[in-house]
Amino acid sequence: MNHLESLKEVGILSAKEIFWNLSEAQLISQTLRKGQGIITDSGALACDTGEFTGRSPKDKYVVLDDKTQDSVWWGDINHSFLPEDFDRLYNRVVEHLSQSDLYVKDVYACAKSEYRLNIRVVTENPWQSLFANNLFLRLNEKELESFKHEWLILTAPSFKAVPETDKTRQHNFTIINFTKKIILIGGSAYTGEIKKGIFTVLNYILPHEKEILSMHCSANIGENGDTSVFFGLSGTGKTTLSADPSRKLIGDDEHGWDHENVFNFEGGCYAKCVNLSQEKEPQIFSAIRQGTLLENVRFFEGTDIVNYDDTSVTENTRAAYPIDFIDNAIHPSVGGVPNNIFFLTCDAFGVLPPISKLTTGQAMYHFISGYTAKVAGTEAGITEPQTTFSACFGKPFLPLHPTKYAELLGKKLNENKVNVWLINTGWSGGSYGVGERIKLSYTRAMITAVLENKLENVDFISDDVFGLQMPVQCEGVPSEILHPKNTWTDSSQYDQKAIHLATQFMENFKEFESFANNEIIEGGPVQKNK
Structure with a gap:
């Protein structure tokens, strides 16, 4: 099946150009060609996410149907969205994407193979595809040849919903459909919506269907094989205290715990960069190099040197990089x-x-x-x-x-x-x-x-x-x-x-x-x- 035929299966009938599983270097080149990013002095790619520089929790929805009606915790966190409204909006989004250049990245989540979740990410921007490459687990060429996705993420930042007809709160949205296994993102280019969309999916599938605890935490492993897990909200020191040079990093943010292992959901890190320095966070600082995606940072005037103290765009400046950019990361990302x-x-x-x-x-x-x-x-x-x-x-x-x-x-x-x-x-x-x-x-x-x-x-x-x-x-x-x-x-x-x-x-x-x-x-x- 050719690439267009594969996309037709999900409703995308045509596209200007389809770029399928481009390499890191190709995605960076495409971003520069489109004028969507610049290269910093460390070799990282810096891009702006536009109107949204963080997640929009009030605009995140879950489709309410037979699967989710009695299992999802409905309320302020999980806003309901009707199946017929989802289908109508989905059709409008794929029609929009059919008029765009498209970047497709095939990846997976869960470092423990028994729980592997194959994901196809379709984006309008090459740097969003780089984000998917960096944050999720990457496939080799042989695996890509036989890849079949289980979950589909469609992200259309340039698509603006019409709340009156699309039943959204405003023009941006993230909608998870657990029955159709689709995450639909529109109106926002903030890549964190992609990352946390899959985390939400795993927070449903693993505990509800497999009795596996999903955790928002970091984890590391000592020389003797002892595993430690660190939970903590922003500002509590989770990143600092789990980054121990004498221990191997399993992962910095999302993990599962089954009967015998703690395993990372991701293949990368999405680190905060505000006030970053080599002295305070040497591992993160050294991971910001060629292949890393920087979001919403600013520079010292007249230079390509990032000023991490500059929060004029947002305090939520971020760096997305593969986990093996951290020197002491363990592979595969699994502990006891x-x-x-x-x-x-x-x-x-x-x-x-x-x-x-x-x-x-x-x-x-x-x-x-x-x-x-x-x-x-x-x-x-x-x-x-x-x-x-x-x-x-x-x-x-x-x-x-x-x-x-x-x-x-x-x-x-x-x-x-x-x-x-x-x-x-x-x-x-x-x-x-x-x-x-x-x-x-x-x-x-x-x-x-x-x-x-x-x-x-x-x-x-x-x-x-x-x-x-x-x-x-x-x-x-x-x-x-x-x-x-x-x-x-x-x-x-x-x-x-x-x-x-x-x-x-x-x-x-x-x-x-x-x-x-x-x-x-x-x-x-x-x-x-x-």
């Missing part, structure tokens, strides 16, 4: 069952311990909570720390109810000997503005102590509000900071702030309480029982 799981939080209230060990119930509760805090000055109008909760550390990408993922986590924790740790990378000795940020060297020392089993014979004590188990000593860390209450000059103020935070946790949990089992509920703050 985790020995240790770290939940990272930046607690700006100065309440949570720098390190604590969680029971299975507490692990499920804190997993559902997905807590961190924004500090004053990070956003307009924030004058004191504000709680931020994102279920399972990835709420925007959960098609199933969060308790499904939490219960799967609990099941796996009970079946395996896994330690779960809550790590506070935020404040100690008081809230933001009074206390001090916990030193990165202390956080690294705590994680090293865990990985080297140095806390196995240490005594633990419990805090009064959250019931968390805190070690009384840890090599490389002053003992006085391990119990946060001891670092406050006024212990009564600590108690007030701790109860305030516990109340915030309980208020957030009300959304999930009716779906949660007793073990999850009992894993919450003990203050609620007083």
